[in-house]
Amino acid sequence: MAGNVVFGVGGLIIGAAAVFAYTHFAAAPEMAAPEVAPAETMATAAVTPDQNYMLRNSAMKAIAGHMKALGAVAKGEATADAGTVVHAQGLNSLAQTVPLLFDVEAIPEKSRAKAEIWSDWAGFQKASDDFAAATQTVIAAAESGDPAQLGAALGEVGKTCGGCHKPFRAPEQ
Numbered sequence: 001m002a003g004n005v006v007f008g009v010g011g012l013i014i015g016a017a018a019v020f021a022y023t024h025f026a027a028a029p030e031m032a033a034p035e036v037a038p039a040e041t042m043a044t045a046a047v048t049p050d051q052n053y054m055l056r057n058s059a060m061k062a063i064a065g066h067m068k069a070l071g072a073v074a075k076g077e078a079t080a081d082a083g084t085v086v087h088a089q090g091l092n093s094l095a096q097t098v099p100l101l102f103d104v105e106a107i108p109e110k111s112r113a114k115a116e117i118w119s120d121w122a123g124f125q126k127a128s129d130d131f132a133a134a135t136q137t138v139i140a141a142a143e144s145g146d147p148a149q150l151g152a153a154l155g156e157v158g159k160t161c162g163g164c165h166k167p168f169r170a171p172e173q
């Protein structure tokens with residue numbers, strides 16, 4: 001029941017956004033398309049800075065968790081199995097959400113995010129892309145089940161974590 005209500009509200013919001021987009025562009029066809037779609041603005045506007053921090057911190061911890069599980073196989077502390085491939089896929093999927101996590105500029109008290117993320121968004125986006133690309137190789141390595149191949153792929157991913165943390169993450173408080 002509650003699910004249906006939420007679904008209904010979501011439909012209304014999307015519907016309202018579509019009407020807004022239509023009337024907006026019909027009234028001013030010469031205007032350039034806005035950078036952020038109306039529906040996206042509504043979705044992110046409801047997230048407070050603290051919630052935003054919690055979401056990105058949880059995602060980063062999940063990324064680190066996948067790395068740890070894969071690292072155990074690379075080091076021979078665990079045997080490769082179907083779960084190894086799932087961790088690799090999870091890592092790759094989450095890697096692609098990193099720019100979304102920092103969509104809204106928010107640096108609440110606990111956050112280690114640096115203002116440079118938003119002042120150099122292209123650089124941040126590039127660091128995210130490098131990370132996502134490196135995680136792609138991990139999937140093939142996990143499928144091979146070869147610890148050495150997995151270790152090499154994880155080493156490349158590790159460099160891209162540092163490639164973003166160094167310029168964009170502040171020291172631990």
Ligand code: HEC
Nearest residue numbers: 060061063064067111112113127128131160161164168169
């Ligand atoms: C494109 C940038 C980027 C990439 C790539 C990235 N991170 Fe992060 N990470 C950040 C930022 C920025 C923060 C701080 C977020 C905050 O506190 O608001 C962070 C926070 C974290 C945290 C939370 C702990 C803390 O307080 O800092 C962990 C754990 C973490 N990252 C692990 C990783 C690992 C492991 C990788 C690679 C497998 C990785 N990250 C890749 C940008 C990145």
